[in-house]
Amino acid sequence: DAKTTQPPSMDCAEGRAANLPCNHSTISGNEYVYWYRQIHSQGPQYIIHGLKNNETNEMASLIITEDRKSSTLILPHATLRDTAVYYCIVFNTNAGKSTFGDGTTLTVKP
Amino acid sequence: GAVVSQHPSWVICKSGTSVKIECRSLDFQATTMFWYRQFPKQSLMLMATSNEGSKATYEQGVEKDKFLINHASLTLSTLTVTSAHPEDSSFYICSAGAGGPYEQYFGPGTRLTVT
Numbered sequence: 001d002a003k004t005t006q007p008p009s010m011d012c013a014e015g016r017a018a019n020l021p022c023n024h025s026t027i028s029g030n031e032y033v034y035w036y037r038q039i040h041s042q043g044p045q046y047i048i049h050g051l052k053n054n055e056t057n058e059m060a061s062l063i064i065t066e067d068r069k070s071s072t073l074i075l076p077h078a079t080l081r082d083t084a085v086y087y088c089i090v091f092n093t094n095a096g097k098s099t100f101g102d103g104t105t106l107t108v109k110p
Numbered sequence: 111g112a113v114v115s116q117h118p119s120w121v122i123c124k125s126g127t128s129v130k131i132e133c134r135s136l137d138f139q140a141t142t143m144f145w146y147r148q149f150p151k152q153s154l155m156l157m158a159t160s161n162e163g164s165k166a167t168y169e170q171g172v173e174k175d176k177f178l179i180n181h182a183s184l185t186l187s188t189l190t191v192t193s194a195h196p197e198d199s200s201f202y203i204c205s206a207g208a209g210g211p212y213e214q215y216f217g218p219g220t221r222l223t224v225t
Contacts, residue, residue: 034213034214036216038154041201041219041221042218042219043114043116043203043205043216043217043218043219044154044203044205044216045216046213046214046215046216049213087153087154096142096159097144097156097159098156098214099156100146100153100154100155100156101153102153103153
């Protein structure tokens with residue numbers, strides 16, 4: 001399984017954009033990049049996913065580099081409720097499973 | 111969106127007893143469900159992959175005789191922790207696959223405390 005590397009923690013001011021990076025240098029061609037977040041003592045919440053094109057939905061944008069070795073999750077206007085642990089994972093379609101890394105703890109401050 | 115429920119949300123049991131946790135996909139059929147375990151301040155650790163109508167596939171180091179998984183229908187998977195011990199106390203989370211491009215929808219988790 002492709003391994004992901006994320007910074008352990010980040011701070012962001014409320015109302016500003018939060019940019020969360022993720023390295024996945026060993027990703028293979030048929031593996032998708034997924035982002036989830038987990039608020040304390042809850043199950044992870046799906047945010048967005050992509051293969052090679054940039055993606056946007058009502059929650060966030062996902063920017064994937066051309067070589068697919070890294071990606072950035074963008075929360076355009078962070079709120080206090082966005083404080084959570086954000087996980088970038090790579091889904092292995094052959095194995096049919098994904099492996100969670102350590103994630104980034106994002107703290108949005110007033 | 112796809113909703114996954116878990117029952118119970120929390121349970122306290124005595125050492126040596128067995129506990130069953132249910133995972134249900136409420137508004138979609140899930141051919142595959144996943145079971146994770148999460149210790150405090152740690153990431154999710156995949157325990158097993160459960161496919162409807164077949165035996166679960168366990169990750170290395172997970173005792174299949176201790177963590178019994180049954181995926182009897184397209185909307186229900188159960189995890190039974192047999193002869194629970196205090197070290198089994200953890201947050202157990204299931205997820206269900208809704209199809210490709212593969213998305214996992216997670217349940218709210220079950221907090222197990224073994225005394």
